[in-house]
Amino acid sequence: MNNIPQFYQQRRIPSSAARWWKNFTDNKLATSALLLLSLIILIAIFSPFIAPYDPTLQSADYLLPPSWYEDGTSAHIFGTDALGRDLFSRLAHGAGLSLKLATFVVAIAASVGIFLGSLTALSNQFVDQITIRIMDLVLALPSLLLAVVIVAIIGPGLPNAIYAVAIVLIPHFVLVTRSAIKNEVNKEYVTAMILDGSGKIRLFCKSIFPNILPPLIVQLTLAFSTAILEIAALGFLGLGAQAPHPEWGTILSESHNNIVNAPWTVTLPGLAIFFTLLSINLVGDGLRDAMDLGN
Template sequence: MAETTVSVERPGRLKEFWFYFRENRGAVIGMWVFMALLVIALFAPLLAPHDPTQQFRQHLLQPPVWQEGGSWEFVLGTDALGRDLLSRLIQGARFSFIVGVVVVMIASTVGITIGLLAGFAPKWLDTIIMRIMDVILAFPSLLLALVMVAILGPSLLNAVIAIAIVLQPHYVRLTRASVMSERHKDYVTSAGVAGAGTLRMMFITVLPNCLAPIIVQAALSFSTAILDVAALGFLGMGAQPPTPEWGTMLAEAREFILRAWWVVTFPGLAILITVLAINLMGDGLRDALDPKLKRS
């Protein structure tokens, strides 16, 4: 009687990732909210009912549509200069997402490169690099960003550069730790015996196996960047008026908080919902990408 062997096909990496990711319901909700906000940011000029800088002088501080005195022309009301709040929030989503993407790209690229260098460098160079990173991390991130923006000058671009510099030590430490745990494994030794150069070992052999925690850190850095640029805008050191950036909108609305609650509430809610959605999604990414957290 012939023996029959049953082969169990291993699911693809994408299917396996989605299987673990969807177990976290909060992460799935965060992902859908994030995707909705991303669509709003991409199509902001088409979705915004008015120009975000256009002033309707006859509609100063007009309340939302459901409150007495509101109108469907300005669904979420207007600010102290008569600008449509909904249009400014929609355009603000674009600025927030651009800031998040640029900050993560700069911080991760520089941080990963320095972290790989530290992981493969001689001990003395590794020590120097990590002590510099420790010095940067010793300062409160927002305070350090404020000092850098004060030196460079208040603008959205300078705020992005400052936040990227402040966040990159996290990538350096994370990448170095991953490299140190990977570089003595058999596959790395085999690549070295096969004649792979140092750069090939760093970027082709080792780096792909260190990406899981870096991806999670990128998601968390995205939300941190949005929060920090909003904080800098609120303090007058980030985006400058009339740019429809959420932090700047909060700063402009401070004096009207008792007379017109909507000019403060809606930008604050936009920041809260965006950051919460990204953090929930980051938790799901951590659960799906970290093998230690996967249930057998």
Template sequence: MPQGLQVQPEQPVRNVKSPLAIAIGEFWKSYRKNKPAIVGTVIVLFFILLAVFADFIAPQGINDQNIGHKLLPPSAAHWFGTDDFGRDIFSRILFGARLSLRVGFLSVIGSIIVGTLLGTVAGYFGKILDVVISRIFDILLAFPSILLSIAIVAILGPSLNNALVAIAIVNVPVFGRLVRSRVLTVKEEEYVMAARSIGMGDARIIFQHVLPNSVAPIIVQGTLNIATAILDAAGLGFLGMGAQAPLPEWGKMLSDSREYIQTAPWTVLFPGLAIVLVVVGFNLIGDGLRDALDPRMKN
């Protein structure tokens, strides 16, 4: 080797983060600064854990009756008291969390799937498809959501599953119009035009370019709509159109206990408080996601 030449030691290869990892890191960095969103996340995770482990936490079965212990106030034996059948309210609220969260998540997932499909077709292809689908959305949005849900359940029959279907149908136009407006904007972007110019098919453009750039508002709206779905399920249950006895759905528990609101207020207080906390938790998460995912909300 000629004198004066030195061999440079090999530099270690650094791990390069993928764009997805960078995006997730930026999202979490922004999201965790939002204290109300963190509080909402803690509340929702708390109720999810209660629902998952209800079989191990609940001191009694949801239908274990003891007429001698009916309408007992909160105590060490019954943390939230008992109802008019002597059933432990704490146990019923734990299992009721399963029902309410299931309705919230499944109804919103169904609404997102159908609404995204219809909104994408309307926004991307336009013309007569856009007119027909948009008019269907307008008709559904012309009715108050709770009244339309009641009408659908009246046709299908009162039950928790039918209430879930009704809530999903009512929320379809919300996601459909959101996705349609986003698709109308994204499909005019330069990268979409470039993909179309090189012969890329419509299906590939939609799934590789249009939908991935429309996910953020769907996530935010979906989180907020979970809270709305839980409220709608509770409203239908309160009116006798949702969950039927003896299911421990929170709205049904409120309905069954409304005549004891003065003599045994705990029978109404704790189911109502559970509804309020879960709804507030999802709303706080939705606001935090909006702030973290929307570039316009960042400094």
């Protein structure tokens, strides 16, 4: 036989992100939800350009039906509200406002929650147990009720609503971060770094934190949908964004009295909230499944 050595092309090993993306795109429902969420984000970003009217501009054409109604007009695709304001323009600008507020809320909650969760996981048993009991006590209360109580204490208004929702979300990040770190500290690579003389800060930044990113990413996604819902609920109750801000909850609050004679003024904002939350939750579930399969 011919003793010519055989050469084989080395198989390229995909990165973790590539494996997650492959697993995610295999989930058709999650991929469809990502496309819908991307569309909503694009509408939010380009709302100043695609909205045909100023969202606060009032006119005499009040309670015009959407364009697909018999009495509708193409000048107002989604119709108008009780003050003659174009509903499509208000929903488009409301998408930008709601997503910005939710991003700000999640940024605050994630920063504080991850910091406290890391300190708790790397602290002694006494501090750990005290923190966990406090977080469990906060989570035992309904999130919306707790947010309403906080706003009632510090006063209504958009800034206070942001702080209230952020406080409600902090315990979720604390517990997720603590649980993820506790699962990592018992692994062999952590023990090896400790024996090598690594301090807690270097151990966390260089080794533990990169390995707890998957559950944190999923929690960020789910917290984003919770923030949108809580902000809309506070706006509906008159404790969050105030008129004439085109926030989705505020739009619902202003229009719920017209649900019988002008149902589109309530249905369309409700559908905007519904599909946004649905898409975010489906994307979050898809990310969790993709990361579980990729590990």
